Amino acid sequence: MQQTQQMQQTVVDHIDQAAEDVVSLVLRGPTGPLAPWEPGAHIDVALPNWLTRQYSLCGDPADRDAYRIAIRHDPLTRGGSEYIHRFLRRGRTLDVSLPRNHFPLVSAPEYLFVAGGIGITSVMPMLRAAVASGTPASLLYVGRSKASMPFADELTSRYGDRVRVVATDQEGRPDLAALGSMLPPRALVYCCGPASMLDAAKAAFPAERLRMERFHAVPRQFVPNTEFEAVCARSGQTVRVPADESLLDALTHAGRPVVAGCREGICGSCELTVLDGDPEHRDDIGASAGRMYACVSRASSPRLVLDL
Amino acid sequence: MTHTSTRPRRVSPAEVRARVGEPEAMIKAKVLDRIDDHSRRFIAHSPFLTMATADATGLADCSPRGDYPGFAKVLDDRTLALPDRPGNKMADSFHNLAENDGIGLLFLVPGVRETLRVNGRAYPTDEPDVLARMQTEAKRPELALVVEVAEVFFHCGRALIRSRLWDPASQALADEIPPVSEVVTAQLGIDIDPAALVQTLEEGYRKLY
Numbered sequence: 320m321q322q323t324q325q326m327q328q329t330v331v332d333h334i335d336q337a338a339e340d341v342v343s344l345v346l347r348g349p350t351g352p353l354a355p356w357e358p359g360a361h362i363d364v365a366l367p368n369w370l371t372r373q374y375s376l377c378g379d380p381a382d383r384d385a386y387r388i389a390i391r392h393d394p395l396t397r398g399g400s401e402y403i404h405r406f407l408r409r410g411r412t413l414d415v416s417l418p419r420n421h422f423p424l425v426s427a428p429e430y431l432f433v434a435g436g437i438g439i440t441s442v443m444p445m446l447r448a449a450v451a452s453g454t455p456a457s458l459l460y461v462g463r464s465k466a467s468m469p470f471a472d473e474l475t476s477r478y479g480d481r482v483r484v485v486a487t488d489q490e491g492r493p494d495l496a497a498l499g500s501m502l503p504p505r506a507l508v509y510c511c512g513p514a515s516m517l518d519a520a521k522a523a524f525p526a527e528r529l530r531m532e533r534f535h536a537v538p539r540q541f542v543p544n545t546e547f548e549a550v551c552a553r554s555g556q557t558v559r560v561p562a563d564e565s566l567l568d569a570l571t572h573a574g575r576p577v578v579a580g581c582r583e584g585i586c587g588s589c590e591l592t593v594l595d596g597d598p599e600h601r602d603d604i605g606a607s608a609g610r611m612y613a614c615v616s617r618a619s620s621p622r623l624v625l626d627l
Numbered sequence: 628m629t630h631t632s633t634r635p636r637r638v639s640p641a642e643v644r645a646r647v648g649e650p651e652a653m654i655k656a657k658v659l660d661r662i663d664d665h666s667r668r669f670i671a672h673s674p675f676l677t678m679a680t681a682d683a684t685g686l687a688d689c690s691p692r693g694d695y696p697g698f699a700k701v702l703d704d705r706t707l708a709l710p711d712r713p714g715n716k717m718a719d720s721f722h723n724l725a726e727n728d729g730i731g732l733l734f735l736v737p738g739v740r741e742t743l744r745v746n747g748r749a750y751p752t753d754e755p756d757v758l759a760r761m762q763t764e765a766k767r768p769e770l771a772l773v774v775e776v777a778e779v780f781f782h783c784g785r786a787l788i789r790s791r792l793w794d795p796a797s798q799a800l801a802d803e804i805p806p807v808s809e810v811v812t813a814q815l816g817i818d819i820d821p822a823a824l825v826q827t828l829e830e831g832y833r834k835l836y
């Protein structure tokens with residue numbers, strides 16, 4: 320069941336500077352093809368400094384030999400992006416998860432893609448797929464300066480006037496509301512970028528036609544934490560989850576480690592299968608029936624039985 | 628009794644110099660006044676360090692600090708920051724540093740025989756951008772220690788080679804050390820159920836952040 324926790328080995332084949340503070344990596348399967356994926360998918364990358372980070376796959380799904388990801392150096396890095404930018408070397412092996420997709424491209428007669436900054440990574444394969452299938456599609460790609468925007472030239476040369484690149488230091492922020500008013504009927508909008516962009520998109524486009532992927536969880540209020548018990552069905556072990564500890568941490572401290580990435584309920588690495596009890600969902604992914612994300616979600620029943 | 632006198636003989640500084648000599652020029656030259664790329668890479672892979680401070684009277688204290696590799700953050704090539712985590716006994720260090728801001732750090736990377744020494748001056752901070760870089764398990768520390776670096780240098784590996792510190796066989800030594808519950812019971816002179824003590828201790832170890 321815990322399929323998402325399976326890892327595959329890759330080798331760092333290329334490290335390229337894709338923009339002023341963005342590098343792109345090509346990760347090659349050492350022995351053969353890597354697991355397949357579809358536009359919108361991301362992987363967990365287990366770094367040599369014990370941190371795990373999520374990155375959208377931005378290459379070509381038809382290329383089964385390698386994954387491409389791009390990483391922006393975050394000035395408030397806890398050690399993930401800094402590690403990749405400063406210390407990762409070509410030839411190093413890296414374990415990555417199987418691809419997961421919380422941002423799938425649903426078939427539509429027409430698409431508008433809106434990407435902000437490094438958000439371009441999840442959108443690029445979508446544009447590729449739409450164009451390949453002959454579906455009308457356009458991309459608005461926004462960044463704070465031309466030099467900070469990875470793949471801008473590659474995109475304009477490949478897709479011509481389907482792509483509009485806006486550097487806000489030159490042109491200011493684009494008017495999403497205007498785009499919204501011109502949105503062809505039945506077109507779907509896919510948006511990935513910083514919170515400010517997602518807020519603007521929410522205001523500009525009808526909710527039922529807008530799909531978004533966020534970098535960080537939206538701050539929200541929840542009912543106060545209560546203590547509960549997690550029963551690991553396979554081992555029979557019962558783990559007490561105190562009010563001030565997450566389910567993820569309680570399981571890890573009890574010797575049942577669960578793979579984690581974002582710890583914010585957005586990446587999906589820590590997905591668990593719930594056999595009994597009522598999870599109280601606090602993630603931004605939208606857990607499917609019988610599943611929960613251990614990093615943020617808790618229980619509204621005193622006991623949860625987990626397939627662990 | 629192995630000694631005839633109660634206190635070992637004190638050797639004068641002049642006599643010491645005569646016996647071990649001055650530090651060699653070549654070794655002296657390796658002392659940098661900033662964190663270069665090699666030291667930065669070493670720090671980024673180090674999950675453990677020891678930290679020495681002293682109070683105004685010179686009474687010294689050395690304590691261990693550890694977390695994921697790179698937990699010590701290089702803010703720039705002359706500034707480091709260390710998170711304050713529970714169980715660090717950071718309070719002792721903060722107390723010393725308030726009187727005497729000198730600090731000495733020794734970084735270790737498992738498997739590497741050479742160690743990295745960083746000396747400087749330190750002060751506590753609650754700068755949000757610094758604390759944000761130290762967030763683990765959804766918690767950020769209350770305080771961090773900023774180290775203004777004065778000296779950075781690699782220390783040769785002889786001590787680690789002689790001590791066989793990274794040799795897995797050396798771990799057999801642990802079998803000869805009594806469980807901590809026994810030590811605590813003896814040192815505190817209290818008679819409590821060792822099982823209860825172990826449980827309290829393990830509970831404490833469960834919460835690392």
Ligand code: FES
Nearest residue numbers: 580581582587614
């Ligand atoms: S760790 Fe990312 S959803 Fe839980």
